[in-house]
Amino acid sequence: MTTITDTPAPASFRLSSLINDTRYRSYTFQFIALVAIIATMAFIGGNLVRNLAAAGLNISYDFLGAQAGYDINQRPISYESTDTHGRAAIVGLLNTLIVAFLGCITATVIGVIAGVLRLSPNWLVRKLMSIYVEMFRNVPVLIWILIIFSIMINTTPAPRAFKGEDATASMWFFDSVAVTNRGVFLPKPIYESGSLIVGIVFLLSIVGIFAFRRYARKQLYDHGKLIPTFWPSVALFFVPAILAQLVLGNPITLEYPELKGFNFKGGMTVRGSLIALWFALAIYTGAFIAENVRAGIQAIPKGQTEAAGALGLRPGRIMNLVVLPQALRVIIPPLISQYLNITKNSSLAIAVGYMDLTGTLGGITLLQTGRAIEAVLLLMLFYLTISLSISFVMNIYNNSIKLKER
């Protein structure tokens, strides 16, 4: 930049210097490339418009307001077949977000544990973890989705196995949880009046946990007194809320799943398709994250660990207090792209019949209305928005843990 403004160009400028003069050459080529790109885009766009017109097609999003006519199994918001394609797309979007969210969290947990254990001094643990990483990284995720799904439907009993006197399967945890090949059925909390108070007490006790930990840290730093925090935190988490629940006469009750006819009814359902997809995405991406974590940890000079050891810190503390906080700076950027991968790979959902965005808008809606171009453009827009939002949030986090120069 400076070289251009520094030298008074007009005097020495000749047309040939656009090619020969290093000051201008890169601009010349960039300009030519830009023109070529614009021309190509214009050609493609024109071709598209001409051919659409020739085929008698027009781009229109009216179909989003038309009745969808199909049912969706997992509905985070109310939806019926008489609702519109637009609403079906939203249901699909929410389903995508649900599985992506669950997948990201689980993959991170798995990845961090596996990544740390890959560096374990224990030979067996180290080898087991590298087998896990190599196995999952090197087989396509679609295959894992299908394998996990078929293992699930073939090893768990059908709902009808729970029926009758000679039932071959039974529910777990005092008849409250049923694991079937259709999914897992759990009790659902029902909130009656007074639940709000229990909720508030619960939130307050969480605030209390933080306050207590802060107090404990202050004691440690100021007076060198180490107060145990784990069990008091656990107690704070459970005791006040349970007390409130008992004192107020059980305002929060549970609705248990019950076998009625073909299937369990009532309670909460976590469908097999969600579990398979969630688990497959998490365990597959977890293998990649494990590698990122390992790389991040190895990027921290060994001297740091040794210095911490010399100060008398135990290995667990060294990892949590010295190594991981620094390693995060190396781990987070590739982690963002793993989160984006989970979101995008969740579009394989149809393989197990999970109705995500691709299954509704990009699948049934597209097929029933024939609006392929519109649906695909909208689909691209949705995925782009989700991905950019994830990057945005993660970049904020990344900036907050970046090395701050003072």
Added chain:
Amino acid sequence: MKKSVILGAFAVAGLSAGMAAAGTLDDVKARGQLNCGVTTGVPGFAEPDANGVWQGFDVAVCRAVAAAVLSDSNAVQFVPTTGKTRFTALASGEIDMLARNTTWTFSRDVDLKFEFTGVNYYDGQGFMIPKELGVSSAKDLDGATVCIQTGTTTELNLADFFRSNNISYEPVPIETGAEAVQQYTAGACDVYTTDASALAAQRANFEDPDAHVIMPEIISKEPLGPLVRHGDNEWGDIVRWTLNALITAEELGVTSANLAELAGGTNNPEINRLLGTEGDLGGMLGLDGDWAERAIGVAGNYGEIFATNIGEETPIGLARGLNAQYTDGGLIYSPPFR
């Protein structure tokens, strides 16, 4: 980012470039091969046999068209399509015609811009369920988990049926027929629903077909037939009249056994017009006089094709029912060859 937009635009442009229809007949002749879309495999309707040769009721339509146009019933490239890919394949020009138990509906004809060239099987949607569940009517399916193929009319009929009967169900959408069967037999769903003919066909391949019943209710009309793109009427005519030739041949008693003899000339003028010894119907289609003779010569007339692939003598065992000739009380009826 920029790159993916460009690629996307290429894909879209490529898709629409193929849409400019017209001259399909010339294309097919120049290629020396007919590209025919079929299922990914439904026994009796379209499935490769042990030698990898496609066989079946829908396949026979493709072969008849190839014989009529190219004089070679083997000059067909069979393109397996799923419920999801079939219309894109046809609209983009990847295939010249689709013969894949596809239901003729208003919106597919008018909105998706396809031309159905007739009906080769009158069907309806049915339900299959394991016998041991002891359910006798589809109205008792409240709460059942139902396997369906996505992108089909099946999906919409099902929603309508359960809604109008005010019962609930859990849909499991699946991409291909084979996967649907796999999930149904593994017990991932209680019920499997699709066209009744396909239910019978797929059940024939089960380990224990007798353990499954097809319920008596038929909840929809599914006229299945071959289709082509809008906009090339000449090509549409060829496919339509090839199917009609097979149907008319049965009506007039032209079979693979007596075809050669009748092609020498008879005293029935309609047979003569069909087989090209009188008039020039083939020329009007842009083909030669023997087109229909070649089409019928591949596997016989409509009735023969039905009997060898899906008829009562086969493991699939479908009765003619609605698919009998109109003279026998069925709906199979070809306009006259005149």
